[in-house]
Amino acid sequence: MSQTIAALDAGTTRINCFIAELDVAGEIQITGIGHEVSSGISKGTVIDMDSAANAIRRSVHRAETMAGTRVDSVFAGLSGNAVNSSYAEASIQVKGRTIEDEDIQNAFDAAGLDQGTIDYALLHAIPISFKLDHAVGIRDPRGMQGNQLSVHLHLVSVADSGLRNLISCVNRCDLTVTAPVNNAYAAGLACLVQDEMDLGVTLIDLGGGTTNIATFSEGELSWATTIPIGAQHITNDIAKGLSTPVASAERMKRFFADAMGGNPVDREMVEIPMLGETDNSAVKQVPKALLAGIVRPRLEETFEMIRDTLDRSSATQLTDRRVVLTGGGSELSGIADLASQILDKQVRLARPLPIQGLAEAAAGPDCASAAGILIYAATKHSKARNRPSQGRPPPWIAETALGRISQWLKENF
Known part of the structure; x- marks a missing residue:
């Protein structure tokens, strides 16, 4: 059975909304596209809640009308907001056992993170590589055996206040944000x-x-x-x-x-x-x-x-x-x-690589981020099908800036 996913790219000059159906094989079929002149957003940051919410609402409505369906949540792209890359490493002892999901989660838990002096919200925690004993450059250690498992993580964060404002703006449109996505990351997924x-x-x-x-x-x-x-x-x-x-x-x-x-x-x-x-x-x-x-x-x-x-x-x-x-x-x-x-x-x-249902008029470079957000959403939904929900809030709505990072890593790897 297919699942409906939606991508929202709220930029300074234009707001793009893509709606798609995701089948059981993970294939994307775009069914609705909405474009709207942006308002209330400057340099990727919300500066006028009412104006931005109205523009987002119109873009989503156009996509819903074309798709013939309603959406209640979106994956939202982020630009601006003081994007920060940092890195973390951690090691755990596995004592010769076969590596399982729990061991990877324990390695994530052991990662020490530098929060800096400004409140940041974590968007992405990406395992760059694993090391198992003396074997380096491992992409997926599951099923392997060893004594010490190490992980090298790339952490992408943004200013917490900017993220909260975007989420609040989307909430005004009677929508929830399933997950925020860095726009450059999304564009890379679409174009590279x-x-x-x-x-x-x-x-x-x-x-x-x-x-x-x-x-x-x-x-x-x-x-x-x-x-x-x-x-x-x-x-x-x-x-x-x-x-x-x-x-x-x-x-x-x-x-x-x-x-x-x-x-x-x-x-x-x-x-x-x-x-x-x-x-x-x-x-x-x-x-x-x-x-x-x-x-x-x-x-x-x-x-x-x-x-x-x-x-x-x-x-x-x-x-x-x-x-x-x-x-x-x-x-x-x-x-x-x-x-x-x-x-x-x-x-x-570069422009977005072909996606089923993506018309030529909407396949220009200015839609790269929106297309990439859909790809990101499809990947996350495909992983979630085989993972039970933990029922915990994501870190960008936690009371602290980074929230329970280890739990987020567990749920998103």
Whole structure:
């Protein structure tokens, strides 16, 4: 019997909701898609509860109407909110026994975690590798025998207050959050092929208000962060620089902007409406070269920030020279060339890999996170079918910031 799952990606510029049916084999069939212009969200963070809730409600309603069904819970994507990657290791004695689920859970329990100085909520606890006695790099030790079992965990956390606000906003729409998901992680699940994850790759999700970054190596998410700058900043630069409405600036960015600057002697002109004018005939002409002079500096700044962030992270040493760009901001002409030039890496553009029911119109880079959230949800539901419910609240609604982490690890591995 199939199960209904829903993904919600509430971004700065757009809110996407995907509804799908998950069959007993774990296959996804998308049945409903809802898009809505975002409101009340800035840099991935809720800044106006009522406006954000109304936009989320409309997006979910559109998806429900298309799917012909109602949903009461969603897997919700997160960007911004001070994403933090940390690592934990622990060892336990198993005294020559065959490794079972309980031993893995005990190893998780033994992991010491640094909570830092700011309250963080745990999103993902990902086993990077296991070690059994002297054997290293083990992905799944169950069924093996040894004396000492060690686990190396990657912990992805976000600022607790930002997560709580998003959950409260979703609750206003008469929905519950089944689980929050890091957007860069989700985009990676949607866009990367297995070889890229195994060999090492950096995924850059260029959103409207934020740029989400994740590195994958040896098949797992190895590091994640967020930069508070996105494609909406380019739109705002155009609107200010050319004194034109934001909607017009967005259109110019999509249809005329070139990340590489285009031809510097290009004299082609484009018409834009003037800011504050109500007469549709009140337009002015500007050269495309002027537009390029606004767009490229902002993109250069963005990729320089990404480069500096990557250089400061030891995790990126495992990703070699491969970068995958996705997200709505990646649709700018010439952006892969500029990214390759500044990052000094091989860059490819990506959109979600095929999912049954995902129409071409909704399969663009700007829907990568929503598609990945569905994949994440399908994976979790498939695991849950064979695991009894513990009846305990998830850590993001516990009284403390990290809550009962060991229990969450038990229930999600």
